[in-house]
Amino acid sequence: MMKVDSATILIVDDENDILQVIKAYLQKNNYIVYEADSGKGALQLFENLQPDLVVIDLMLPDISGEEVCRTIRKTSDIPILMLTAKSSEDDIVNGLLIGADDYITKPFSPRELLARIISLLRRSHLQPNREEEHALAFGGGRLSINSGLHEVRMDGEILSLTPIEFKLLEILARHPKRAFSRYELVNLIQGDDFEGFERTIDVHIKNIRQKIGDDPKRPSFIATVFGIGYKFQVSADE
Template sequence: MEREKILIIDDETDILKVIKAYLEKNNYIVFEADTGKSALQLFENLRPDLIVLDLMLPDMTGEEVCRTIRRESNIPILMLTAKSSEDDMVNGLLIGADDYITKPFSPRELLVRVISLLRRSRIKAVSDQEKSLAFAGNRLSIDQERHEVSVMGKPVSLTPIEFKLLELLARHPKRAFSRLELVNLIQGDSFEGFERTIDVHVKNIRQKIGDDPRHPTFIGTVFGVGYKFQVNPDE
């Protein structure tokens, strides 16, 4: 697995050294920042996997840094601070931190929290990936959770049946489905119509996503059988 990148933001040199040494010993790639401005610049350039953020910085508050990052990213943020009151902790979590640890702290405890946050982040990433699909260099995107389809970033309006059909084919690339299979899988016994109704739905989907029926990129015709999605998802 690729080594994960962690950005530590703290103006106390000794703390930076301790955390950096401990995390590097556990196979993480570590970057340091001692001001809010430099931290935000590193965040933009590096796109780390996790941030350890002190709340007391010389040029801006950790809360400001957290809010700025949260406007564009869901990266895990572990707040590290001498502020130990319940109100401080609650406020830190409310503005977007994922966890909170107070100084003085145990490097081992910090490591455990880092591991836990990164694990949750990986699980969420996998879950999000399973809910959405992208094809042909993100030309076509299908978001199951939002029930949305877009082509080149522009939304496409599909009927519920068209969405179900497109999603079913896309989730099983290269598999040929007969028309009867598609009918049963999409609507089962509630379907009122003939197998050839699938042809009409496919024609409409192709038109809406810009798929040339003579030379389709996405939905291919399997002659004498039915249809298949002929592009694998982007990796």
């Protein structure tokens, strides 16, 4: 199965077992995944996250999946993949008519679901490994850095980074495991916006760590290299 960089996917289903299976499988394939178990929760997350694709069960406990599709379609043309236990032609056609792009009937395999998602992203020109997007994802998709959008997300939340902080984080993340001295980092980000000397790098690193929730004593992302500077570390499976 082809590998992809980070795209944000919202899964909506009131069956927790299905949610967790889908979430784990998609995260394994480098997607950033968020979940909702109700229609209201789905619409709120959709508004806050603006995901690249939505996977939605048509049978929800409050607002129906059909109504969620209609609401999303009023403001967005992102791909929607519907999950349905109803396999009749009329039910499927109705789901497509209200705005879904594709469907998959329960029970289904995670592998088939992934294939449908990749196909939808390709068709919508939202395939997340496009060169111009320059997207990076780490920590099982928890941290994503998108140079094209100049955007950093942590657990789906867009972070407010200064231009220097963004550039510094991007430099480290694009060269994982490489130790950069403070002097190197100063030279790489030097410009009209940069003020200070080598030790100023420490302040920027401290701010970045606070914003991404990285504990300097037990860092998940930015590690201090004693006597040198800093490096971006990744887990063994990344």
